[in-house]
Amino acid sequence: MNVNSKHTTKMHRLAQKTGKALGLTLLATGLLPGLPSAFGQDYPYKPVAFTQVQLTDHFWKPKIEVNATVTIPYILRMCKEHGRIDNFLKASGRMPAGDKMTTYPFDDTDIYKLIEGASYSLQTTPNTLLDRQLDSLIQIIGQAQQPDGYLYTFRTAKVKHPQSWIGQHRWQNAEILSHELYNCGHLYEAAVAHFQATGKRTFLNIAIKNANLLVKDFGWGKIEKYPGHPVVEMGLAKLYRATGDKKYLDLAKFFLDVRGPQKDNKGDSYNQSNIKLVNQRQAEGHAVRAAYLYSGMADVAALTKDTAYLTAIDAIWDDIIDHKLYITGGIGATGNGEAFGPAYDLPNMTAYAETCAAIANVYFNERMFLLHGDARYIDVLEKTLYNGLLSGVSLDGTHFFYPNPLASLGQHARSGWFDCACCITNISRFMPSMPEYIYAQDKNALFVNLFAANKANFELASGKVQLEQLTNYPWDGHIKINVTPVSTNDFGLHIRIPGWAKGDALPGDLYHFLDINPHPVDIFLNGKSVDYKLVHGYAVINRDWKKGDQISFNLPMPVKKSWQIPR
Numbered sequence: 001m002n003v004n005s006k007h008t009t010k011m012h013r014l015a016q017k018t019g020k021a022l023g024l025t026l027l028a029t030g031l032l033p034g035l036p037s038a039f040g041q042d043y044p045y046k047p048v049a050f051t052q053v054q055l056t057d058h059f060w061k062p063k064i065e066v067n068a069t070v071t072i073p074y075i076l077r078m079c080k081e082h083g084r085i086d087n088f089l090k091a092s093g094r095m096p097a098g099d100k101m102t103t104y105p106f107d108d109t110d111i112y113k114l115i116e117g118a119s120y121s122l123q124t125t126p127n128t129l130l131d132r133q134l135d136s137l138i139q140i141i142g143q144a145q146q147p148d149g150y151l152y153t154f155r156t157a158k159v160k161h162p163q164s165w166i167g168q169h170r171w172q173n174a175e176i177l178s179h180e181l182y183n184c185g186h187l188y189e190a191a192v193a194h195f196q197a198t199g200k201r202t203f204l205n206i207a208i209k210n211a212n213l214l215v216k217d218f219g220w221g222k223i224e225k226y227p228g229h230p231v232v233e234m235g236l237a238k239l240y241r242a243t244g245d246k247k248y249l250d251l252a253k254f255f256l257d258v259r260g261p262q263k264d265n266k267g268d269s270y271n272q273s274n275i276k277l278v279n280q281r282q283a284e285g286h287a288v289r290a291a292y293l294y295s296g297m298a299d300v301a302a303l304t305k306d307t308a309y310l311t312a313i314d315a316i317w318d319d320i321i322d323h324k325l326y327i328t329g330g331i332g333a334t335g336n337g338e339a340f341g342p343a344y345d346l347p348n349m350t351a352y353a354e355t356c357a358a359i360a361n362v363y364f365n366e367r368m369f370l371l372h373g374d375a376r377y378i379d380v381l382e383k384t385l386y387n388g389l390l391s392g393v394s395l396d397g398t399h400f401f402y403p404n405p406l407a408s409l410g411q412h413a414r415s416g417w418f419d420c421a422c423c424i425t426n427i428s429r430f431m432p433s434m435p436e437y438i439y440a441q442d443k444n445a446l447f448v449n450l451f452a453a454n455k456a457n458f459e460l461a462s463g464k465v466q467l468e469q470l471t472n473y474p475w476d477g478h479i480k481i482n483v484t485p486v487s488t489n490d491f492g493l494h495i496r497i498p499g500w501a502k503g504d505a506l507p508g509d510l511y512h513f514l515d516i517n518p519h520p521v522d523i524f525l526n527g528k529s530v531d532y533k534l535v536h537g538y539a540v541i542n543r544d545w546k547k548g549d550q551i552s553f554n555l556p557m558p559v560k561k562s563w564q565i566p567r
Contacts, residue, residue: 043371046441047440050434064432068127068432070397084111087108088111090159099161100160103419103420105178105180110425112187112189114429115190116189116190118134120197135200138206142202149213150170150210151184152166165177173228175225175271177228189238190207192204226255226256229292230271230272230296233300234295234363237249249300253306257277260276261275270339281315281319283319283324286339288338290331291364298367313368317368321508321510323344325380326353326388330387333345349405351403353403353404353406354423355389355401358404361380375499375537376507381437394414401414402420439467444462444490445460445491448493449496452471463489464486473555481495482549484547488546491542495532495541496537497538500513501518511564513560521553523551525543525550526550
């Protein structure tokens with residue numbers, strides 16, 4: 001399906017008229033349910049768009065509202081105060097360049113991630129002022145873009161003292177420090193999000209122009225370099241899904257295949273380039289780069305059915321779960337390189353467990369579920385979501401953690417801003433998308449992955465159906481699910497029974513409960529006990545569902561101690 005300006009403009013007018021989200025909905029992971037089949041294959045299990053899920057709970061809904069009403073406006077103000085917008089004004093010549101730019105050449109991505117998060121938020125929380133502010137930001141970004149599509153303010157702004165990481169010419173340091181391709185990836189993610197939220201092509205056209213430059217410059221027989229900091233792979237996959245233009249998917253695959261030792265570059269485990277990706281079996285190096293890379297591998301594997309990628313990321317996931325995962329779901333044991341440590345090296349006081357790494361770990365584990373349909377990936381996702389990720393932002397929405405150690409003597413506190421603000425803007429784009437992780441579907445099967453009070457609508461092969469969750473989760477484990485098909489509907493309801501409810505602290509052999517006696521989970525249909533099959537961690541109930549059907553169950557939540565297996 002190609003982008004069509006008349007069609008999207010009509011959709012945008014309809015959205016403005018009705019106040020509802022657009023029919024084409026972007027998922028934060030870059031998945032567009034229903035679209036990929038028009039021009040290619042994709043994940044066998046499909047996520048359910050966050051715009052199809054209306055939260056009614058008292059845990060996530062208030063946090064997402066704070067993100068929309070406090071965090072996003074706060075970040076916009078901080079980006080103004082800390083020169084992020086000035087970078088683009090300097091690059092366009094609208095502001096005197098002066099001596100230097102802001103600190104890091106990836107600071108442009110703070111604006112991109114802000115726009116992405118704001119675009120997700122607009123889909124569920126219309127805001128005319130925010131919509132206009134995004135238009136202004138996008139105009140400033142467009143004015144900073146070079147005629148051939150190049151967009152990297154740290155090079156094109158003629159400051160007296162350029163940042164040393166950028167190198168002397170385009171793409172020179174792409175494999176190490178420049179972050180040129182990293183910036184492109186976040187640009188694409190934000191542009192597709194904005195297009196899906198508003199129907200406007202302004203930002204999407206900027207992204208397409210930039211991506212076409214990458215297609216022209218990079219590839220076999222052209223510039224054969226990979227991005228030092230991955231994310232462009234996910235961004236290109238997202239752009240492919242939005243436009244149907246296969247050259248973007250081909251470029252994403254190139255960036256994966258070219259990664260590894262080369263004649264003039266032996267690679268480095270720090271950025272996962274010391275071994276060809278298809279031969280990697282262990283998680284090494286910078287944890288954020290790694291999890292973004294593995295997520296990009298999963299996207300390309302799903303879209304191309306490349307089994308070599310699957311073999312690699314399956315083994316890498318096992319390595320993380322068995323050797324390198326904190327009990328909170330955090331990854332990255334050391335501040336030295338913000339990296340994974342050796343197996344079983346998981347210190348509490350000096351743990352790094354960066355907030356960005358937690359977000360990347362959620363992305364990676366959702367993709368692993370979408371590939372395999374196994375609840376163990378959601379077990380890790382949930383653990384990370386509630387512990388390693390959510391700790392990164394305060395309840396008031398204006399203070400943030402960069403690292404998330406598991407112990408502190410009072411020296412570790414949230415801050416209102418960091419010179420390296422990647423975690424702050426990452427939080428703003430993640431929070432509006434949280435409802436997308438609650439459900440998934442596969443033809444005539446509905447998967448209930450996470451528990452939160454909500455109403456959601458689905459269209460299965462057998463017809464339309466609504467689910468309503470009634471629960472106070474995570475404060476207690478009592479859950480009711482009202483099933484309302486439009487008409488009698490035969491489908492399978494797959495309800496995740498968390499590993500911790502079955503006596504497993506986490507998948508793998510790294511952590512164990514001291515009390516290993518599992519508490520059975522009984523499921524009731526309309527008040528009567530129902531038998532179910534446990535398949536890949538899901539209680540599967542197949543039946544002809546009728547209006548008024550209700551599933552109820554209780555996930556036991558006794559306080560338990562766990563221990564890490566000694567080695």
